[in-house]
Amino acid sequence: MNQKQQPVLKKRWIVLFAILLFLHFYQLPFYYSQPGHAKHLDTVINVEEGYEKEEGSFMLTTIRMGKANAFFYVWAQLSPYRHLYPEKQLRYEDETDEEYQHRQLMMMNDSQENAKIVAYEKAGKGVQYEYRGVVVSSFIEGMPAAEVLEPGDRILEVDGTEVRTAERFMTLLEGKTAEDQVELLVLRDKKQLTIDLGFSSFPEDLEVEDDRVGVGIRAPMTDREVTFEPNVEIDTSEIGGPSAGLMFTLEIYNQLVEEDITKGYEIAGTGTMSENGEVGRIGGASQKIVAAHKAGADFFFAPNEKGVENSNYQEAIVAAKDIKTTMKVIPIDTFEDALTYLQELPEKKSK
Numbered sequence: 001m002n003q004k005q006q007p008v009l010k011k012r013w014i015v016l017f018a019i020l021l022f023l024h025f026y027q028l029p030f031y032y033s034q035p036g037h038a039k040h041l042d043t044v045i046n047v048e049e050g051y052e053k054e055e056g057s058f059m060l061t062t063i064r065m066g067k068a069n070a071f072f073y074v075w076a077q078l079s080p081y082r083h084l085y086p087e088k089q090l091r092y093e094d095e096t097d098e099e100y101q102h103r104q105l106m107m108m109n110d111s112q113e114n115a116k117i118v119a120y121e122k123a124g125k126g127v128q129y130e131y132r133g134v135v136v137s138s139f140i141e142g143m144p145a146a147e148v149l150e151p152g153d154r155i156l157e158v159d160g161t162e163v164r165t166a167e168r169f170m171t172l173l174e175g176k177t178a179e180d181q182v183e184l185l186v187l188r189d190k191k192q193l194t195i196d197l198g199f200s201s202f203p204e205d206l207e208v209e210d211d212r213v214g215v216g217i218r219a220p221m222t223d224r225e226v227t228f229e230p231n232v233e234i235d236t237s238e239i240g241g242p243s244a245g246l247m248f249t250l251e252i253y254n255q256l257v258e259e260d261i262t263k264g265y266e267i268a269g270t271g272t273m274s275e276n277g278e279v280g281r282i283g284g285a286s287q288k289i290v291a292a293h294k295a296g297a298d299f300f301f302a303p304n305e306k307g308v309e310n311s312n313y314q315e316a317i318v319a320a321k322d323i324k325t326t327m328k329v330i331p332i333d334t335f336e337d338a339l340t341y342l343q344e345l346p347e348k349k350s351k
Helices: 003-027 070-076 098-123 166-173 243-256 285-293 312-322 336-343
Strands: 030-040 044-047 058-066 081-087 126-135 154-158 182-190 190-196 221-228 232-236 266-269 300-302 328-331
Touching: 030 070, 044 243, 044 266, 058 243, 058 285, 070 081, 098 126, 098 243, 098 336, 126 336, 154 166, 166 221, 166 328, 232 243, 243 266, 243 336, 266 285, 285 300, 285 312, 300 312, 312 328, 328 336
Parallel strands: 058 266, 266 300, 300 328
Antiparallel strands: 030 058, 030 081, 044 232, 126 154, 126 221, 154 182, 182 190
């Protein structure tokens, strides 16, 4: 190699390196996900003076997710357990990364609270509530709420009726037309305000039925303080979203009662938890099957969604067969379903 060729080769390597750096750091309008891990919940949940002699364990399952670059985009094409999601499918319009992460953490907090409530009430333990209204966090652009409300507002009443929960708030808005208005009592900066709020059609890109109207508040959240006796602490600082609700509930309940409902089995699963004990759909069921299988789970609890086509349970069954796991997938609609299944299991025989 002569001396003239050396500078040319160096430039080519520099250009190649620059291209690779660009492909790595340039983010595409997609999110990339792949199977995460299964985490033992007795390491993150602690009920004060609770039962701690579990022979088996309950495990939440996770997926790893982040913004996709060119490498992740290509990598996702090589396995059915690596997924790509268009950005607009997961995030609201104009929502920043920080706002998205905050929303995930808020959903996780709500999931934790529901899990505690269901477990404590089933175990006959003390639960006390102090309601503080419905919190407004973000809006649908161009709809009435964005014009008269502000992020952080707490809605206390609708047309003189007290509002304690987000579900109650939504119920009071049902059946309205574009000509209607409601009067809200709102707490803003420690001052109570009376605000008239109208209704309008939703933007076309949201693909809502033509005759349906709304006020344009995205995901209103119940603001309340719930205290539990005995106290319970959950450390999930690195996990976002609501999908661990079912498994949280099972672990909390197991620490509240004297019997060990794991019966020596390794039990993984997923599913949201409502305050009335219903288990809801989550994303990435097939990926969580992979995570649970790698962790050596005996059973995987999956949302059955009352038997609808393409439910999380059906997705999990397909994945379990594909990876040839011996782990058994169980359809779950409610917390009671999960308890009933565990109660009917024989004790696991030690090897």
